[in-house]
Amino acid sequence: MLKVGVFGVGHLGKFHLNNWKDLEGIELVGFYDPSDAIAEEVVAKYAIPRFQTPEELLEKIDAADVVAPTNHHFELCEKAIRKGKHVFVEKPLADTMEQARELVKLVREAGVRMQVGHVERFNPAFLSLKDHRLNPMFIEVHRLAQFNPRGTEVSVILDLMIHDIDIILHLVRADVKNIYASGVAVMTDTPDIANVRIEFNNGCVANLTSSRISMKKMRKMRLFQKDAYIGIDFLEKKSEIIKLKGEGDEHLFSFDIETPQGTRTLAIDTPEAGDFNAIRAELAAFRDAIAQNTTPPVSEIDGFMAMDVAHQILKKIQQSTPALKPVS
Numbered sequence: 001m002l003k004v005g006v007f008g009v010g011h012l013g014k015f016h017l018n019n020w021k022d023l024e025g026i027e028l029v030g031f032y033d034p035s036d037a038i039a040e041e042v043v044a045k046y047a048i049p050r051f052q053t054p055e056e057l058l059e060k061i062d063a064a065d066v067v068a069p070t071n072h073h074f075e076l077c078e079k080a081i082r083k084g085k086h087v088f089v090e091k092p093l094a095d096t097m098e099q100a101r102e103l104v105k106l107v108r109e110a111g112v113r114m115q116v117g118h119v120e121r122f123n124p125a126f127l128s129l130k131d132h133r134l135n136p137m138f139i140e141v142h143r144l145a146q147f148n149p150r151g152t153e154v155s156v157i158l159d160l161m162i163h164d165i166d167i168i169l170h171l172v173r174a175d176v177k178n179i180y181a182s183g184v185a186v187m188t189d190t191p192d193i194a195n196v197r198i199e200f201n202n203g204c205v206a207n208l209t210s211s212r213i214s215m216k217k218m219r220k221m222r223l224f225q226k227d228a229y230i231g232i233d234f235l236e237k238k239s240e241i242i243k244l245k246g247e248g249d250e251h252l253f254s255f256d257i258e259t260p261q262g263t264r265t266l267a268i269d270t271p272e273a274g275d276f277n278a279i280r281a282e283l284a285a286f287r288d289a290i291a292q293n294t295t296p297p298v299s300e301i302d303g304f305m306a307m308d309v310a311h312q313i314l315k316k317i318q319q320s321t322p323a324l325k326p327v328s
Contacts, residue, residue, distance in 0.1 A: 008068030093303035115296035116303030128271035144214035155190035161210035174202035
């Protein structure tokens with residue numbers, strides 16, 4: 001049994017508690033949270049013990065699940081890694097690039113497993129495309145959310161857009177060539193809405209828009225590649241592929257279009273996305289990586305790379321809007 005402790009049991013932490021309790025091979029040892037009110041509620045609902053300090057809980061566990069606010073990630077992760085504990089930490093990996101760099105170094109030295117909570121990697125819509133060749137050359141993303149004070153200790157780049165940055169880096173796998181960015185602080189001291197263009201060395205271009213002051217929610221990504229368009233709706237958990245009809249596509253709905261090259265036949269595929277809990281899937285993947293001694297699907301390196309691009313974006317915005325809070 002893998003002994004797990006949860007550090008931070010606020011809104012998202014409670015989702016983690018629910019899923020750890022349902023996973024096989026897990027012993028949920030207890031939790032740490034500095035809030036007496038939250039702790040009292042969790043003890044009553046989940047019947048698991050509260051530990052008064054992180055150190056006390058770390059002595060009893062094999063793996064730490066850090067779901068505290070971002071500004072506490074480094075402190076808690078560092079304590080866990082130095083004690084030889086495996087770590088799952090919510091995105092972003094850390095508060096600053098210096099902290100993120102140090103965590104990557106500590107993980108390597110300690111030989112433990114670390115996974116970063118980029119949960120959209122486990123979204124059913126995205127996983128439904130795992131058997132399809134994805135080689136996008138143009139990407140368009142819209143991630144919009146209604147305003148919620150929770151999470152505003154970081155900018156919209158590190159709160160929302162970083163999900164899409166991680167997926168794009170996972171798909172493109174090329175070095176970033178140029179970044180163009182603009183953003184506006186509306187409700188907080190950091191950008192609440194941002195528009196970004198990322199150009200990669202392989203010619204791929206990604207345009208991203210993120211906002212946490214929208215009237216409606218949207219989490220869509222569109223991929224354009226040679227002979228195909230792929231749409232991913234992370235919110236509705238569905239995807240679609242429109243492509244040139246090829247071998248093996250006889251079962252798909254198809255239709256003809258006229259092009260300068262002549263008549264072409266298009267096929268429409270709507271992969272079965274399934275209906276499962278993405279948080280449970282990512283925690284299970286972390287459990288399995290520890291048991292099998294393999295690299296987690298979203299490693300500390302992945303988390304670092306997403307943070308690096310996010311901070312480059314923030315610096316570009318800062319340069320064009322000096323009144324914004326500087327980034328570190």
